[in-house]
Amino acid sequence: MTRGFAPSLPVELHKMGSFRRPRPRFMSSPVLSDLPRFQAARQALQLSSNSAWNSVQTAVINVFKGGGLQSNELYVLNESIRRLLKSELGSFITDYFQNQLLAKGLLFVEEKIKLCEGENRIEVLAEVWDHFFTETLPTLQAIFYPVQGQELTIRQISLLGFRDLVLLKVRLGDLLLLAQSQLPSSIVQMLLILQRGATPGSGPKSLF
Template sequence: MTRGFAPSLPVEFPKMGSFRRPRPRFMSSPALSDLPRFQAARQALQLSSNSAWNSVQTAVINVFKGGGLQSNELYALNENIRRLLKSELGSFITDYFQNQLLAKGLLFVEEKIKLCEGANRIELLAEVWDHFFTETLPTLQAIFYPVQGQELTIRQISLLGFRDLVLLKVKLDDLLLLAQPQPPSSIIQMLLILQPGATPGSDPRS
């Protein structure tokens, strides 16, 4: 009797590794939906490190602190802005002015008003408005004169900024009660200019 052989079981051998070289992994690029935000952040970084823009930024903050422009400084600032407008940063200047420079400058104004208490605050607000409207605003318009053709002008952006970042934060209703029977004429002028639709042409957007 011949002895039978046990059926052979399949034997699995470990597979040899692939000789292909691993594909290099690169840093992922921003998704298409994030590109506008990515580009805006990159432009903001480039703008903040640009020497021409730094001179403009320094001048604007100095104006908000009550300083003026030096002799021939306005010409140099205009030339710097013209140079920036011709670069890839040109379309970003207005946004940066509104969201960074103007906001920072008006913060100084708001803090100055809040340091004053009681009935004296509305007198200080009138004084601050007079200076802003007759000194700061024309200087800002002069500095950014080369910026043309935007949806809102530098004047309109600045007036809207004063309304939103200063006037709406100082509890004007309470101040007007303290100013009875008649608020200062500068306050009346301010309300006519900053309150949309109050009088023809009073809307800062017009």
């Protein structure tokens, strides 16, 4: 009886399918005949994304150099960013802005301050901050308006960048010691804003 029962056990298990794993199905993979069309569509998407991103880069650097946006340019830039957000580059926009565009743009700001010496640097820093806070920052926020829901906003990232890539490099502490007269109101405003790091609709967040 035992010998007759033993061979039938694997057969029964095989029929029941207890230990058989279903074969994976890759329904999303294109068939071989679709590969050329799939690759062409992918390349077209990348080309479109790069073209859109190039227009954004050019506009941002121009803003840091003191330029403004042309008529209807803001709408075009917003649409470009919306297309980018839907592409494979969408998840990298904020990081690229912070690590590439912002760093490059603030380099122009830093160099402008470093051209001056002594107490004159305080005056130049005050002028640079005024322009950054009233012109550059609002324009950057407008350009990247479609980018929302991030951990850090474009405003916060830009303020952090100004602190780390401008103030810390021009040695603000040394400049304050050199200042013989009362600090310009713009410098006081700058220190308060960067200390709070506040954005509209949010509580204070220290940037130091």
